[in-house]
Amino acid sequence: xxxxxxxxxxxxxxxxxxxxxxxxxxxxxxxxxxxxxxxxxxxxxxxxxxxxxxxxxxxxxxxxxxxxxxxxxxxxxxxxxxxxxxxxxxxxxxxxxxxxxxxxxxxxxxxxxxxxxxxxxxxxxxxxxxxxxxxxxxxxxxxxxxxxxxxxxxxxxxxxxxxxxxxxxxxxxxxxxxxxxxxxxxxxxxxxxxxxxxxxxxxxxxxxxxxxxxxxxxxxxxxxx
Amino acid sequence: xxxxxxxxxxxxxxxxxxxxxxxxxxxxxxxxxxxxxxxxxxxxxxxxxxxxxxxxxxxxxxxxxxxxxxxxxxxxxxxxxxxxxxxxxxxxxxxxxxxxxxxxxxxxxxxxxxxxxxx
Numbered sequence: 001x002x003x004x005x006x007x008x009x010x011x012x013x014x015x016x017x018x019x020x021x022x023x024x025x026x027x028x029x030x031x032x033x034x035x036x037x038x039x040x041x042x043x044x045x046x047x048x049x050x051x052x053x054x055x056x057x058x059x060x061x062x063x064x065x066x067x068x069x070x071x072x073x074x075x076x077x078x079x080x081x082x083x084x085x086x087x088x089x090x091x092x093x094x095x096x097x098x099x100x101x102x103x104x105x106x107x108x109x110x111x112x113x114x115x116x117x118x119x120x121x122x123x124x125x126x127x128x129x130x131x132x133x134x135x136x137x138x139x140x141x142x143x144x145x146x147x148x149x150x151x152x153x154x155x156x157x158x159x160x161x162x163x164x165x166x167x168x169x170x171x172x173x174x175x176x177x178x179x180x181x182x183x184x185x186x187x188x189x190x191x192x193x194x195x196x197x198x199x200x201x202x203x204x205x206x207x208x209x210x211x212x213x214x215x216x217x218x219x220x221x222x223x224x225x
Numbered sequence: 226x227x228x229x230x231x232x233x234x235x236x237x238x239x240x241x242x243x244x245x246x247x248x249x250x251x252x253x254x255x256x257x258x259x260x261x262x263x264x265x266x267x268x269x270x271x272x273x274x275x276x277x278x279x280x281x282x283x284x285x286x287x288x289x290x291x292x293x294x295x296x297x298x299x300x301x302x303x304x305x306x307x308x309x310x311x312x313x314x315x316x317x318x319x320x321x322x323x324x325x326x327x328x329x330x331x332x333x334x335x336x337x338x339x340x341x342x343x344x
Contacts, residue, residue, distance in 0.1 A: 022298055023295070029299075036303055036306070036307050039307055040307070040310055040311070047311075047315070047317065051317050054322060054325060055321040055324040068258065072258055075254050083243060083244065086243045087240060087243070193291070196290075197290055200286075203285060203289075204285045204286065207282050208278050208282070210254075210257070211278055212275075215274055216270070218262065220262060220264065
């Protein structure tokens with residue numbers, strides 16, 4: 001606050017205490033550090049998934065309908081939610097809190113749409129018989145290699161863990177944004193920007209989950225084994 | 226109000242710019258979906274998809290998360306350490322290839338019968 005205001009006036013003493021060397025507030029720096037640590041969490045999960053995938057016979061079971069269509073529409077929802085969030089932050093930087101609130105509500109709408117679509121998609125797979133440690137019987141038949149090695153049952157474990165943790169992030173982001181929208185008049189611009197950082201991060205993670213989990217597991221007919 | 230003016234000068238970028246970034250992100254996603262149905266070696270597919278993902282992530286971080294307009298010291302604190310940590314995780318892959326090679330291959334008929342119609 002007063003430190004933040006003073007930061008602009010003392011560029012030469014950035015590293016001597018009392019100012020903000022990164023020229024962002026403490027809370028914003030905190031969110032950036034959280035994002036770095038959360039990126040490592042997701043990187044570790046995705047690399048663990050890739051490890052398992054490279055060391056096992058892995059099924060590639062996703063049909064165009066419903067899996068790929070659903071996940072593509074979900075991607076579109078998240079990308080659009082990022083755009084509305086940027087508009088919200090931009091409105092807030094101009095001091096237009098009412099408009100900022102409207103854009104944040106639009107962001108929440110897209111986020112909730114993402115969760116609903118994702119749960120429908122999960123439901124499809126669970127109905128097919130996918131469980132964290134079991135594959136549906138017909139997947140086992142289709143994806144067993146010619147020399148009899150069955151596909152890894154860990155497909156479900158990696159799928160539900162990674163998409164589940166991501167969905168949890170979207171859900172907590174929606175709650176976070178609801179609080180921000182409700183208190184938008186009391187919050188400083190930087191606080192709204194910080195909630196935007198979190199939301200864009202959730203979008204960013206999906207940019208890796210979508211190709212690695214969905215696009216790489218498309219059922220194209222010829223099974224490599 | 227001081228914080229207000231401060232914010233205004235620091236939130237760069239017009240709505241037109243953000244819409245064009247969004248257009249790029251949607252376009253690259255469509256390319257990914259198209260690639261999913263292109264027959265190609267799995268390693269090549271992985272490279273291309275990861276490349277596209279990194280471009281998309283960079284667009285989001287730079288423009289939506291506004292990092293391009295922050296101070297260089299913040300960018301240098303956040304980005305290189307993260308990239309190095311993620312790259313270090315790749316140390317596990319030689320082991321995963323090794324363990325794939327260790328897999329026992331059945332000589333006789335497997336326990337689970339393969340589908341009746343083989344292609």
